[in-house]
Every structure is written in structure tokens, then in C-alpha cells.
Amino acid sequence: MKPDLRKAMADQVLIGDGAMGTFLYQKGFPVGISYEELNLTAPEVIRDVHKQYMKAGSDVLESNTFSANYDKLSKYGLEGKVEEINRAGVRIAREAAGPQGYVVGAVGSIRGGKRNNISSEELKRHFEQQIHAQLTEGVDGLLLETFYDVEEMLIALSLVRKNSELPVIAQFAVEDIARTLDGYTMADAFRIVKQAGADVFGFNCRTGPNGLARALETLQHVRSLPASVYPNAGIADYVDGEYRYGASPEYFGQMALRFADMGARLIGGCCGTTPEHIAQISAALQGYQPMPLPVLEEAEERIVIQEKQEPASKQPGGEPTLVDLVRERHTVIVELDPPRDLDISKFMKGAEALKRAGADALTLADNSLAVTRMSNMALGHLVQSQVGLRPLIHIACRDRNLIGTQSHMMGFDALGIDHVLAVTGDPAKFGDLPGASSVYDLTSFEIIRMIKQLNEGVAFSGKPLKQKAGFVVGAAFNPNVKHLDKAVQRLEKKIASGADYIMTQPVYDAELIVRMKEATKHLDIPIFVGVMPLASGRNAEYLHNEVPGIQLSEQVRSRMAGLEGEEGRAMGVQIAMELLTTAVEHFNGIYLMTPFMFYDMTVQLTQYVWELSGRSLSPLSH
Structure with missing residues (x-):
């Protein structure tokens, strides 16, 4: 019998899967359709992708449910099928994972990096509907991925903790400077998300392995949870009407060792990655024995923002603004x-x-x-x-x-x-x-x-x-x-x-x-x-x-x-x-x-x- 996902990550480095959306795109499925709807209309296609990742060495599969929420599905007239699509996504992943593989329910950001384009109350309704469907179908954990701000992450995380004690992996999409869109350093975001009940803290998307390694470095003095990393296959290039990613599978294998040495206990791939990338990660980590995770957190060194210097063109003391003038x-x-x-x-x-x-x-x-x-x-x-x-x-x-x-x-x-x-x-x-x-x-x-x-x-x-x-x-x-x-x-x-x-x-x-x-x-x-x-x-x-x-x-x-x-x-x-x-x-x-x-x-x-x-x-x- 396989161990609980928490214990498995405490004892070893698990291999995640790679991209679903860009992999389907490479297989000829066009941009502009709902890839999550394929859980219902072409389940054999999704099952085959999952099986390819398992064959490549994945220990953990994500359900094909990243955008399977009311807001995103409504763009395709599928808002009435949120539960059906999510449950089918979990079920297909479970079939492909077999008795030894883990399945985590994928829940993506709804705001998608756009600030305040949807209210907190709407987020709660949409997340709760999606999370409930995945928990009902039976997952080993939840993966909250590609979140850009702490507020939205806390909404989704609190809803999981309200309904389940299953492991939660909280992943942000950040640049290598490692700040959220609402201005939190990753050290601050880590503390907040840990206190809210996350079991794993990590990063995915938006940048390649080097960028996520730099983001992970910012947590070395505070991290006391397992880390997860799912980088893109480098920066996408747009050639002849197609998106192409250049980071090779061999490079992913080399970076996997670096991630593991930095405390990552779940390593996979995001946009542009394929079963070949996962196979190289798996091969590189064969027999790897991770060091124990640190227990204590240390104080964070704060970044000091300099005050703006007055432009030289301004008069001494500063020219009054129009707001100042009109009040007088x-x-x-x-x-x-x-x-x-x-x-x-x-x-x-x-x-x-x-x-x-x-x-x-x-x-x-x-x-x-x-x-x-x-x-x-x-x-x-x-x-x-x-x-x-x-x-x-x-x-x-x-x-x-x-x-x-x-x-x-x-x-x-x-x-x-x-x-x-x-x-x-x-x-x-x-x-x-x-x-x-x-x-x-x-x-x-x-x-x-x-x-x-x-x-x-x-x-x-x-x-x-x-x-x-x-x-x-x-x-x-x-x-x-x-x-x-x-x-x-x-x-x-x-x-x-x-x-x-x-x-x-x-x-x-x-x-x-x-x-x-x-x-x-x-x-x-x-x-x-x-x-x-x-x-x-x-x-x-x-x-x-x-x-x-x-x-x-x-x-x-x-x-x-x-x-x-x-x-x-x-x-x-x-x-x-x-x-x-x-x-x-x-x-x-x-x-x-x-x-x-x-x-x-x-x-x-x-x-x-x-x-x-x-x-x-x-x-x-x-």
C-alpha cells in the first residue's frame, strides 16, 4: 500500500508530470477550445497523455482540470458542467495512475494575473464548486497552481481546509525576482500560506528552470515545508503561427538535481514540457536521497524602497500640483x-x-x-x-x-x-x-x-x-x-x-x-x-x-x-x-x-x- 502523499514527500523526491495544454496543442488540438471539455468528449486522449507521463517516470499526476471552473468554462458555454468535467478529470487521472501513482486535483487561478477583475465572493463560489467536485471524486491532494496574488491563494486554500485535511500544494507564478502581484515577497507569502494550512509551497509557469531556481533561493532562509517546482520549458517563441519552447529535456534533468538540493520534493514541468522532459527528470533523480528539511524559520531581511528624488526641472520645494492649486x-x-x-x-x-x-x-x-x-x-x-x-x-x-x-x-x-x-x-x-x-x-x-x-x-x-x-x-x-x-x-x-x-x-x-x-x-x-x-x-x-x-x-x-x-x-x-x-x-x-x-x-x-x-x-x- 502506498504511503500518504505527505509522508511520501517527507521521505523522497516525487516526480510530477508535464504540461497538458501545450502538449495537446502540439498534438494538433487548436487554441480556442476548452481542453478540459476533452475529459467528456475525448477521455481516451487525456488518458493517453497521463499514461505517457506515467511511463516517463511520473509519481504524481495532475487532473486535467486547471481551468475547469465556472468562470473559465462559461466562455465555452460549459458553466453547467463544472462538476461533471472535474469529476471526469480526476477519474481519468486515477485510471492512468494505477495503484501506485498519486492524483492531485489541479485548481488554477481564476483571476489569471488580472487584478480585481472578479470579486472575492465570486471567487469563493467558483473555487468551492470546483474543489467540492474533486474531493467528492477522491484525490490524494489538491494542487493550487499558477496563482499570482496572495489574496486569491488564501481564498482557495481556506476552502480546501474548510472541507478536507488532504495535502495541499500551493504554487505561485512569479518572475525570478519572486514577488506576487500584490507585492508580497515570497518569504512573506510563504509564511502566510503556511499558516493558512498549505503542506507544500512552490512555483510553476511564467518562467523556466533558472527563474524558478532563483525564486526558490529567496526561501532558503525561511523554508520549513517541502517545495514544489514545475517550470516552463524556457521562454516561448512564436514562429510561423506556432508557439515553440526551447529548453531541452537534458537541461531539465540537470536542473532537477539543483532543485532537489534546494529542498524540492515534487518536481515536474509546466508549459512546453513533454514526457521526454519528465523522463530526464526521473533519470537524474534515480536513487537520490534528500536531506532533512529545516525546522526553524529565521527573520527575513526586508527590501528597502528608496524615496523618489525630485526631478531637476522642478523648482526648489516642488511645484504645487493641480490638486493643490484648485483647493486654493x-x-x-x-x-x-x-x-x-x-x-x-x-x-x-x-x-x-x-x-x-x-x-x-x-x-x-x-x-x-x-x-x-x-x-x-x-x-x-x-x-x-x-x-x-x-x-x-x-x-x-x-x-x-x-x-x-x-x-x-x-x-x-x-x-x-x-x-x-x-x-x-x-x-x-x-x-x-x-x-x-x-x-x-x-x-x-x-x-x-x-x-x-x-x-x-x-x-x-x-x-x-x-x-x-x-x-x-x-x-x-x-x-x-x-x-x-x-x-x-x-x-x-x-x-x-x-x-x-x-x-x-x-x-x-x-x-x-x-x-x-x-x-x-x-x-x-x-x-x-x-x-x-x-x-x-x-x-x-x-x-x-x-x-x-x-x-x-x-x-x-x-x-x-x-x-x-x-x-x-x-x-x-x-x-x-x-x-x-x-x-x-x-x-x-x-x-x-x-x-x-x-x-x-x-x-x-x-x-x-x-x-x-x-x-x-x-x-x-x-
């Missing part, structure tokens, strides 16, 4: 769209004119309406360095994935551009390149949280940065809705995510400005009221009928009807002045939007704000 006096932000071609001369003239008019900042949209424009990062830097006007840059979720977004933010930090506005971004299919992809790795709530995380000296990946950023992050607010109270509730969530100030969509109703003041008076961050002068009657009708988030009153549309050219712009400025009269009375923050590069209109309106507020200034005094 009326403050004007003016939007000037980057050009759609390579000529920036008119844009720069507009920026200079607005600087002379006393604008406190120039804000630049991020390919608004999904129309391709010049980089607002490049133009923002030119405005800052050549004009001396503070840039406030929009960051859209649409155009960049997590990698690109953090890289973009790091570039802003290097340039000393510290004021940003986080927006979702209009879908690409409605812009000038409708074949482009809309990324949306992040929601507007998540991008605010992630940018503020940089201010804590922590990268999106959870890695510590050598210094802290100093971003002041704004959020967008659309008051042009039927139920203003619901819009304010959404706004409150953005503030809870870390927004420092709010910029509204353009408002064309003075009564709405008053109602907006009443509805937001309980908020403790400043609001910049959006006012965009209309350029013509056609412009008014286009904005009202076709642009999301903009709604004109019937009175405004009537006054603009039929007006074009200078006559239309004059009426647009007059209407904007009337709106500003109300806005300045109720809000310190004013956000002016320049239509069609007619910056003379927003220069005139900026000057009008100063007249209303009683603020006199020389062109260079601000």
Missing part, C-alpha cells in the same frame, strides 16, 4: 488635441497662446474617438520643455496591454510628467483604423489602482522598484446621464480606486452644473467642470447625436442652429461664457476643450475665467 483658487486646464499629421507648428502656437492667457495646464487626449494622432507623450514633453506649461496626459486602456501601460508610465516618470487622466478609451473599431485591436487589459478603475501602485514603488508585476513614482491621477466623469446619482456612485468607486481629481465631460446646461455641485458636495477631491465651446450648428448636432457622453440642451441646439464659420464660433464662445459664469460660482476647477484647434476660442474663455474670479496676472506670472 480657480484653476484652468485646457485641452488641445495632438495633430493627426506630422506638422506640430499650429499645436505649439496654440500651447504658447494658452500659456500667455494663464492656463494652468495643457491636457492632451490619447487618440480620442479612436482616431490616430501624434503621441501625447512626445507633445507633452515638448509643451513642458519648450513652452513651460504643465502637461496633463490622458492614458487610455484601449491601446496598450499591461506591459505597454507600465512601460508608458515609466516613460512619463522619466520625463517628469506626473499628471495623468485615466480613461477607458473609445473602441478601436469606430475609429480611423477599424481593423485595429482594442486591448482593454485594464478597466479605468484598475488602471488608476495600478498607477497609484507605482507611487508605492511597486511595479504592475509586484516587483519592487528602486524608487517611487509621483503620479497625480485623474478620473473621467460623465454627468450627462438620466440618473445622476448612479453616475456619482460610479465616480465614488474611482475615488476609492485612488483618483486624486475628476474631469467631467463637457456640460451644456447651467442647471446641470448646479445639480452636479449638490450631488458631489460630499466628495473630498476636486472636480474640474468640462466646457467645450461649439464651433458651428453642424458641430452641435454631431456632438449631441453621435459622440458618446455628450448631450446638448434643446436651447443650446436652437441657438447654434444654422450658424457656421466665425458667426458659429462667436455664438459658441457666448454660450460657453454663460456656462462658465455658473461653473466658476460653484467649482474652482475649470476644464476647457478646444474644438478643431481653434485655440483662440479657449484663450478667450481662459481670460474670461480670470475676469470672473477676479484674478489678475501678467502673461508670465503664473
Whole structure:
């Protein structure tokens, strides 16, 4: 009779299996299907993979259930088969393992590295359903794998411990620096997970053997549990439409000895590994006698994050932020769209004119309406360095994935551009390149949280940065809705995510400005009221009928009807002045939007704000 899995790992190094998903992909099963559904539709295929790993030397098989949870299966219309797929996955693995092999139920991360894309309550429901099905079918233990943050791991682990005393293997997906996405060092994560009841602590996926070895090294002074490692077969390459992994089986055999010497008691493979990799691991560890595991934990040496040094371009003491200014006096932000071609001369003239008019900042949209424009990062830097006007840059979720977004933010930090506005971004299919992809790795709530995380000296990946950023992050607010109270509730969530100030969509109703003041008076961050002068009657009708988030009153549309050219712009400025009269009375923050590069209109309106507020200034005094 085989020993309990805990005792087996205490006495020897067990060999795990290799990849299931990428192995099936190599066998011709395409990306885009549920590999877990094959437990029902092609059980003989899954059984054959398991048997190949057993023949190669595996002691422990994972059930083919990594993504067999409600959330992941719902993408294939299989949410009603969670229990059936999980139980079949365990049953097939048990048949292949035979009487001497161990079967662990595979439970993968549901968030998959995306921060807060699913609530804790939903995670609990989905994990409990999957874990219950596997326990019911009868497993030797549970393998919680490819988790990116401690919070999600604790949810899954607590549900296992609530229902079972079986062994639990807790594996994180980390880079070699070994931090979770929520910022925990592996030493801290180890202590937390051990206290919560894990029997084995380890790593899988995201990197190859060398990266996981470096991660394992960070635990050498605290580890008192067996370790598990399931590395990828190196870094994937994408060649001729296929993913290929380069780490050889022989290399895996060499690294297996290194892992065992570092305290690993369960060694297998993740993405890109095959039965050949497992055979080399098994051969390398034949007859290996592990050293006893340490008993005591030692204190962890903490990583100290340096405070950010002030950019040399700042004045001694630091220039006040827009949030500081608007709490003291009326403050004007003016939007000037980057050009759609390579000529920036008119844009720069507009920026200079607005600087002379006393604008406190120039804000630049991020390919608004999904129309391709010049980089607002490049133009923002030119405005800052050549004009001396503070840039406030929009960051859209649409155009960049997590990698690109953090890289973009790091570039802003290097340039000393510290004021940003986080927006979702209009879908690409409605812009000038409708074949482009809309990324949306992040929601507007998540991008605010992630940018503020940089201010804590922590990268999106959870890695510590050598210094802290100093971003002041704004959020967008659309008051042009039927139920203003619901819009304010959404706004409150953005503030809870870390927004420092709010910029509204353009408002064309003075009564709405008053109602907006009443509805937001309980908020403790400043609001910049959006006012965009209309350029013509056609412009008014286009904005009202076709642009999301903009709604004109019937009175405004009537006054603009039929007006074009200078006559239309004059009426647009007059209407904007009337709106500003109300806005300045109720809000310190004013956000002016320049239509069609007619910056003379927003220069005139900026000057009008100063007249209303009683603020006199020389062109260079601000």
C-alpha cells in the first residue's frame, strides 16, 4: 500500500508530470477550445497523455482540470458542467495512475494575473464548486497552481481546509525576482500560506528552470515545508503561427538535481514540457536521497524602497500640483488635441497662446474617438520643455496591454510628467483604423489602482522598484446621464480606486452644473467642470447625436442652429461664457476643450475665467 502523499514527500523526491495544454496543442488540438471539455468528449486522449507521463517516470499526476471552473468554462458555454468535467478529470487521472501513482486535483487561478477583475465572493463560489467536485471524486491532494496574488491563494486554500485535511500544494507564478502581484515577497507569502494550512509551497509557469531556481533561493532562509517546482520549458517563441519552447529535456534533468538540493520534493514541468522532459527528470533523480528539511524559520531581511528624488526641472520645494492649486483658487486646464499629421507648428502656437492667457495646464487626449494622432507623450514633453506649461496626459486602456501601460508610465516618470487622466478609451473599431485591436487589459478603475501602485514603488508585476513614482491621477466623469446619482456612485468607486481629481465631460446646461455641485458636495477631491465651446450648428448636432457622453440642451441646439464659420464660433464662445459664469460660482476647477484647434476660442474663455474670479496676472506670472 502506498504511503500518504505527505509522508511520501517527507521521505523522497516525487516526480510530477508535464504540461497538458501545450502538449495537446502540439498534438494538433487548436487554441480556442476548452481542453478540459476533452475529459467528456475525448477521455481516451487525456488518458493517453497521463499514461505517457506515467511511463516517463511520473509519481504524481495532475487532473486535467486547471481551468475547469465556472468562470473559465462559461466562455465555452460549459458553466453547467463544472462538476461533471472535474469529476471526469480526476477519474481519468486515477485510471492512468494505477495503484501506485498519486492524483492531485489541479485548481488554477481564476483571476489569471488580472487584478480585481472578479470579486472575492465570486471567487469563493467558483473555487468551492470546483474543489467540492474533486474531493467528492477522491484525490490524494489538491494542487493550487499558477496563482499570482496572495489574496486569491488564501481564498482557495481556506476552502480546501474548510472541507478536507488532504495535502495541499500551493504554487505561485512569479518572475525570478519572486514577488506576487500584490507585492508580497515570497518569504512573506510563504509564511502566510503556511499558516493558512498549505503542506507544500512552490512555483510553476511564467518562467523556466533558472527563474524558478532563483525564486526558490529567496526561501532558503525561511523554508520549513517541502517545495514544489514545475517550470516552463524556457521562454516561448512564436514562429510561423506556432508557439515553440526551447529548453531541452537534458537541461531539465540537470536542473532537477539543483532543485532537489534546494529542498524540492515534487518536481515536474509546466508549459512546453513533454514526457521526454519528465523522463530526464526521473533519470537524474534515480536513487537520490534528500536531506532533512529545516525546522526553524529565521527573520527575513526586508527590501528597502528608496524615496523618489525630485526631478531637476522642478523648482526648489516642488511645484504645487493641480490638486493643490484648485483647493486654493480657480484653476484652468485646457485641452488641445495632438495633430493627426506630422506638422506640430499650429499645436505649439496654440500651447504658447494658452500659456500667455494663464492656463494652468495643457491636457492632451490619447487618440480620442479612436482616431490616430501624434503621441501625447512626445507633445507633452515638448509643451513642458519648450513652452513651460504643465502637461496633463490622458492614458487610455484601449491601446496598450499591461506591459505597454507600465512601460508608458515609466516613460512619463522619466520625463517628469506626473499628471495623468485615466480613461477607458473609445473602441478601436469606430475609429480611423477599424481593423485595429482594442486591448482593454485594464478597466479605468484598475488602471488608476495600478498607477497609484507605482507611487508605492511597486511595479504592475509586484516587483519592487528602486524608487517611487509621483503620479497625480485623474478620473473621467460623465454627468450627462438620466440618473445622476448612479453616475456619482460610479465616480465614488474611482475615488476609492485612488483618483486624486475628476474631469467631467463637457456640460451644456447651467442647471446641470448646479445639480452636479449638490450631488458631489460630499466628495473630498476636486472636480474640474468640462466646457467645450461649439464651433458651428453642424458641430452641435454631431456632438449631441453621435459622440458618446455628450448631450446638448434643446436651447443650446436652437441657438447654434444654422450658424457656421466665425458667426458659429462667436455664438459658441457666448454660450460657453454663460456656462462658465455658473461653473466658476460653484467649482474652482475649470476644464476647457478646444474644438478643431481653434485655440483662440479657449484663450478667450481662459481670460474670461480670470475676469470672473477676479484674478489678475501678467502673461508670465503664473
